[in-house]
Amino acid sequence: MASVRTRDDSRLLVVETGAETPLTDRVRELESDEVRSVPDVGTALETLSATEIDCVVTAQRLDGTTGLELLERLRECNPALPVVLVPEEGNEGLASDAVAAGVTEYLPLCGLDELESTIDRALSTGTAERRRRERARQFESIFADPDAYSWTLDPDGRIRRANEAALEALDAGADESIDRSFATLSWWESEAVIGEAIDRAAAGTIARRELEVSVDGGRGTEPRTLDVTVRPVRDETGAVVSLFARAVDVTERVRLETELRQSEELHRVTLNHMTDTVLITDDEGAFTYVCPNVHFIFGYTDDQIHEMGTIDELLGPELFDREALAAEGVLTNIECTATDRAGREHSLLVNVREVSIQDGTMLYSCRDITTRKRREEALTALHGTARELLYAETEPEIADRIVADATDVLDLEASAALRFDTDENVLRPVAASSGMDRLHGPLPTRRANDDSISGQVFLTGEAQFFGDVRESPTLSDPTTELRSVGFVPLGDHGVFVVGSPEVDAFDEVSRELTELLAATAEAALDRVERERHLRDRDRELKRRNQQLTRLNRMNEIIREIDAALVGAETREEIERAVCERLTAAERFAFAWIGAADAAGERLESSAHDGSGRGREYLDSVSLSLAEPTEPAARTAASREVTVVPNVVDELHDEPWRRAALSRDYQSAIAVPLAYDEFTYGVLTVYADRPDAFDDTTRAVLAELGETIAAAIAAVERKRALLSDSRTRLEFDVADEEFVFARLARRLDCVLSFDGGVRQHEGTVAVFVTVDGAAAEDVAAAATDLVAVEDAQTVGDGDGSTVLLELSRPFLALRLADHGIVLHRLEATPETTRLVVDVPSSVDPAASADVVANAFTDVELRSKRTVERTAPRDLRSELLDRLTDRQLEVVQMAYYGGYFESPRERSGAEIAETLGISSAAFYRHVRRVQRTLFAVLLEETGLPAVPSAGG
Secondary structure, eight states, X not given: OOOOOOSTTOEEEEEOOSXXXXXXXXXXXXXXXXXXXXXXXXXXXXXXXHSOOSEEEEESEETTEEHHHHHHHHHHHOTTSOEEEEOSSOOHHHHHHHHHHTOXXXXXXXXXXXXXXXXXXXXXXXXXXXXXHHHHHHHXXXXXXXXXXXXXXOTTSBEEEEOXXXXXXXXOXXXXXXXXXXXXXXXXXXXXXXXXXXXXXXXXXXXEEEEEEEEEOSSSEEEEEEXXXXXXXXXXXXXXXXXXXXXXXXXXXXXXXXXXXXHHHHHHHHHHHOSSEEEEEOTTOBEEEEOGGGHHHHOOOHHXXXXXXXXXXXXXXXXXXXXXXXXXXXXXXXXXXXXXXXXXXXXXXXXXXXXEETTEEEEEEEEEOHHHHHHHXXXXXXXXXXXXXXXXXXHHHHHHHHHHHHHHHXXXXXXXXXXXXXXXXXXXXXXXXXXXXXXXXXXXXXXXSTTSHHHHHHHHOOOEEESSGGGOTTOSOTTOSOOEEEEEEOTTSEEEEEEESSTTOOOHHHHHHHHHHHHHHHHHHHHHHHHHHHHHHHHHHHHHHHHHHXXXXXXXXHHHHHHHHHHOOSHHHHHHHHHHHHHGGGSSSEEEEEEEOXXXXXXXXXXXXXXXXXXXXXXXXXXXXXXXXXXXXXXXXXXXXXXXXXXXXXXXXXXXXXXXXXXXXXXXXXXXXXXXXXXXXXXXEEESSTTOOOHHHHHHHHHHHHHHHHHHHHHHHHHHHTOOXXXXXXXXXXXXXXXXXXXXXXXXXXXXXXXXXXXXXXXEEEEEEEESSOHHHHHHHHTTSTTEEEEEEOSOSTTOEEEEEEESOOHHHHHHTTTOEEEEEEEOSSOEEEEEEEETTSOHHHHHHHHHHHSSSEEEEEEEEEEXXXXXXXXXXXXXXXXXXXXXXXXXXXXXXXXXXXXXXXXXXXXXXXXXXXXXXXXXXXXXXXXXXXXXHHHHTOOOOOOTTO
C-alpha cells in the first residue's frame, strides 16, 4: 500500500528557467524535507529517473518548451506523480489543456500565497492515486490468478469481465461471456444457489458457497469442488457499484479434509473398539491417559480406572524390572493375570515402553489372551484325543473316546455320540458321559428326519448351538436339565451332542473347539470306514480272483467236454467223456451219470470216472426215487439242480452223507440232463472241499447239463434214422387254439398234414391237404390268424392243397430234435388226430410228454410198434443229396397235382406260384427224379447209369 506523504517529509522538484526564480524561492520557504530546482525539461527528467521525487512544481514558460509539455512527458512514464503547474498568467484554455494532460493542481503565479495548500492537495491527491493504482494492481494480480476463476459482475449479476482461467474452463470466449447472467453458467447445477449469493453480495454482504461442478480437466470432464465467493465492490460513498466473483478449486483440500475426518473417525472408532487397551502413567504409576476401550478387558470405565490411582492397583506390583526397562527402553510379552470388575480372571500379555507424552513417561499396552490360552490348552487336549483316535479301529471305540475327552477339551459336563443306523434310518446313541446321564437321562433313538434337532442337524450337515435349548420348538425332552446344548454333525456317521446346565455357555471358542472335536472324530470315522471298505474290497477281490480261477478252470473243463461231445458217436462215449474230463487233473473228486431204471424206481449208473472209491460210494448209498435223499436221486425226482454246500450238515440224518464224507466228498451238485422236455438222466459231481460249487459254477454245470442232453439228443436222432423199429403213438388233441383245429371248425372241413416241412428264417412251411372246402377259402381264413404268416393255394377243387407259412416253433421241428417223426396230422371240426413215430432208442413216455406239453388237452389213444419197409437209410440218403430248393420245388409240384394224370396244374403254373421260370422248374424236377432213381438203384444193388445231366 502507498505511504501517505506530507509536505514536511516530501521531496519537491521545482522546474523554473531564468535568473529570477520567484517560484523556487517561494517553494524553498516551505517546510519540506528536500527541495531541488532544475532549469529545463531534460534535467528534470534525468533527476526524476535518478532520484525519488514526491511532487513536481513547474512553471509554464521553460527554456525551449513549456510546463504543459513537461507534464505530458511525465505522464507517459509516471502517471501517478503529482504535478503542480504554475503559469505566469493563467487562462481557461491553458487550465483546460492542463487538466486534459493529467495535471494534479493548477495555480497561477499570482496566487503563490496558496502554494502551500496547493502542494499539500497535490501530495494528498498523489498519495490517493498511488493507493488506487496499488489496489488496481493488486486486484489485477488476484483477478488474473491462473489458479482461480474470476469474474467482475454488475450488481444484478451480469458478467462484465472474466479471467483467462474461467474462459478456458468454460470453453468460451470473452465475447460469449460478457453481459450474460453469472447464475446461468453451465457449471452450476442450481441457478437459485448462485442467484441467492449474488443477491446477498449486491446487498453488501460477502456470500460464500462450496459447489460441486464438472470441469474440463484436459482428459474430459471430471467432478470438482469449487469454493465460490461473491464480494460487493463499493465506491467512495460506500455504495455497491459492482461485484467480484471468485471460484477456487478446492477439490484436493476437500479430499484431504474428508480423509482427515475419516482418519480421525477411524482412529476414534479403533481406540474405542480395539481389544488391546493402552494406558499411560507417570514415573509414580499414576494414570495420565486411559484408552476409552478399557472396559473390553477390565469392565471398568476410564473414569473408574483413573480413580484407582496407580497401575499397580490394576495389574499388580512388580510387573516388570525397571532397570531392565531403562536398559532396553521397551519390554514385550509380559504375562500376568488381572481380575475384571465382575471378578473374572484374565490372562494378559503386556508391553511396556518408555515414552514422553504430555505428563506420561510409561506406556502400557494390554492384550487379553484368556481366550487364546484357553484355546491352546483345549487344542493340546484335542491333540491328545486325535493321537488316540489314530489307533482306534472301530466306530464304538471312537465314540467312547470323544465322549470321554469332551470334558477336558470343551470343559462341558454332558456329551454323547449318536450313530446313524443305515438299516433302520435312525440315529442311535452309542456313547454318553455320566454328566449326560445325570442331567438328561438316557438318550432315545430318533428317526433321521426333521422331527428332532439331531435329525435336522444330520440332514442339513450344519451345526446348531442353543443358548437355552428349552426355547427350541423341536426339543424332544422338555424336562431336561440341560440349557446350553450344541449339536454337531459327524458327516454321514451321526451327530455329536454336548451340553451344560448353564444358559449361554457356548462362546466363540467353545463352539470352535466343539466343531474341531467333531471334525477330528469325523476324520477318524472316515478312516475306519475307508479301512473297512478296503478290507472288504480286498476280500471281494480275493473272492473274485478265486471265482475267476474257478471260472477259468470250469471254462477249460467245458472246452474239453465240448470237444469230446463233438467227436462222440454214441451216448456211452458222451457220458464217459464227461465224467473223465470233470475228474481229470484233480478238478473234482468224483463224477457220474445215472438214469432211472425201466421201472422208474431207482437210479442206475450209466457212466462214472472209474475210480474205485466212486464205485464203492454208489454201491453203498440208496438211489431210490421213492424217497430220494442222495443229491442225484433228488434231482432225478424233481428235475431241479440240487446243491449240497457241506456234506457235514445233517450228517446223522441222511446216511449218504456219512458215506460221502468217509471218501472225502465234502460238497456235491446234481444237475438234470434235460433238453426240450426230454430228460436223459442226472450228472452228479462231488468235491473234496466244502462250498466248492458257487453260483457261477452252478450256472456253468447247469448249462453243461443242457449241452450234454443236446449232444445225447443229436446222437439219438442219428441213431433213430438207422433204426427199423419204431413205436407209433396216436393222440386225440382237443386244443381249440391249435391252428389246424381252428381252420377246420371255421370252414367245416378236414385238413390233413403228412409231414412235409420246409424251414425258412423265422417260419415253417407245411403242405396241408383240404377236404370239404375250397382251398382259396382256407387260405383266406388262414391269413387272419396270428400264427400264420402267409397262405397260398397249390391245387384246385376238393382235395387241393394249401401252403401255410407258420410262425415258429412248430411241433414237427421239436419232435425232430429228438428223432421223433410227425407221421400224420388230421384236423376235423370235432377233433384233431396226431400220429408220431418214436425210434426204439427214444423213450416213448418222454415223447408223449412233449406232445402233451404242446397242447392244452391231449389223450394218448394207441401205442404200437411198426417196422420200416424201405431200406433204413433210403430217406436220409435222399434228403442228404437234395438241396432245399429242389425239395421245395418237388413238394410244390407233388401237392399241386403236377404228377397226377391228367395233370391238375401245369409246370408253368407251378413255376408261377414259386416265382421262378418254367425252365428252372423243369430243371429242378428232372434233377430230383434222377437223384431219386439213383438212390433206389444203389439201395437195391443195381448200378445207376450216370448221365451228364445228373
